Each structure stands twice: as C-alpha cells, then as structure tokens.
Amino acid sequence: MSLPSTAIEPLRFREALGHYASGITVITSHIDGEPIGFTCQSFHSVSMSPPLVSFSVMSGSASYPKIRRAGRFAVNILSDEQVGISNQFARRGTDKWRGIEWQESPLGNPVIAGSLHWLDCEIYAEHVAGDHLIVIGEVKALNLQEAAAAQPLLYFKGQYRNIAVHGVV
Numbered sequence: 429m430s431l432p433s434t435a436i437e438p439l440r441f442r443e444a445l446g447h448y449a450s451g452i453t454v455i456t457s458h459i460d461g462e463p464i465g466f467t468c469q470s471f472h473s474v475s476m477s478p479p480l481v482s483f484s485v486m487s488g489s490a491s492y493p494k495i496r497r498a499g500r501f502a503v504n505i506l507s508d509e510q511v512g513i514s515n516q517f518a519r520r521g522t523d524k525w526r527g528i529e530w531q532e533s534p535l536g537n538p539v540i541a542g543s544l545h546w547l548d549c550e551i552y553a554e555h556v557a558g559d560h561l562i563v564i565g566e567v568k569a570l571n572l573q574e575a576a577a578a579q580p581l582l583y584f585k586g587q588y589r590n591i592a593v594h595g596v597v
C-alpha cells in the first residue's frame with residue numbers, strides 16, 4: 429500500500445531542507461565551572477529592536493538544560509578552518525572541549541578562538557516546537573574585532589563547503 433501523498437517522509441524532508449545553505453555555529457555556555465557547547469545550524473536573526481536571535485535545539489540535547497540553567501549563551505560563528513570544531517561539538521558524550529582554545533565573553537560564555545564572529549546573549553524566551561525547542565536570545569554584546577582574512581564555514585546538502593571564489597554575486 430502506498431503512503432498518502434501528504435505524508436512527509438523524514439529522509440525527503442531532511443533532503444529538502446538541505447537545499448537551504450547556511451553557516452554553522454557552536455552555541456556555548458558555562459555553568460558550575462564547566463564549559464558547554466553544541467554544533468548548531470539552526471541559528472537565525474529574529475528582531476532588530478530589541479536585538480534578538482534564535483536557535484532550535486532537539487529536546488533530547490544534553491547541553492541545553494545546562495544552557496537554560498545558566499540563562500545565557502554565546503553564538504560562535506565558525507570559519508572555514510573550523511570543520512574539526514564543528515564535528516567535535518556535534519559528538520555527544522565526548523570531551524567536546526579537548527584541545528579547544530577559548531576565552532570568556534562579557535557575559536561569561538566561552539568564545540572559541542578563531543571563530544569568524546560571536547554574539548553574547550541572554551535567554552529571552554523558549555518555545556516548544558515538535559521535537560525541538562526554539563530558543564530566543566537577546567544580544568548583549570558582540571565581537572568588535574573583524575578577522576579580515578577569515579571566511580565562513582558553510583553547510584549545504586549535508587556537506588561542509590567554503591566560499592571557493594571570493595566574489596560577490
């Protein structure tokens with residue numbers, strides 16, 4: 429028996445979403461002397477006034493309950509030299525911080541060395557959405573130093589990419 433045409437098959441859904449190219453971030457926080465972090469593609473801008481951003485996190489995330497408790501997080505926007513960092517922070521149950529250089533942001537969140545840019549946020553709201561939570565953050569501080577040569581790490585159709593040609597369309 430064939431499925432009704434309205435059924436969204438998970439693999440197809442994933443594949444469709446893969447056509448939307450994005451950057452990659454690591455969402456970090458710090459609580460009880462422990463740095464926290466996970467790789468996150470679902471970072472978005474939300475509002476200019478107040479300055480709000482969002483990310484979606486799966487409800488089974490081990491990191492997010494700690495981030496919620498801390499009440500704040502940093503968004504580390506990765507550069508194309510940080511593929512290893514993206515993979516490292518996507519592996520649950522491992523020492524994600526092994527070999528990672530970082531320093532504290534103004535709000536006390538870890539800022540990963542070599543990131544393209546960072547934003548320092550306080551949790552503003554949280555909404556349940558299916559098997560994920562949408563977390564809204566109010567931006568309280570920003571990176572003020574531009575890393576001139578750095579290029580973004582991109583993600584498209586399930587693979588890491590970089591901007592091969594430094595041209596503007």
Ligand SMILES: Cc1cc2nc3c(=O)[nH]c(=O)nc-3n(C[C@H](O)[C@H](O)[C@H](O)COP(=O)(O)O)c2cc1C
Binds near residue numbers: 466467468
């Ligand atoms: C490229 C990439 C993008 C990801 N984006 C997200 C995301 O937007 N939200 C999310 O919850 N997990 C995302 N993940 C998966 C988490 O990084 C991964 O499940 C991580 O182990 C969660 O760690 P935790 O359980 O310690 O929180 C992504 C993974 C990769 C490799």
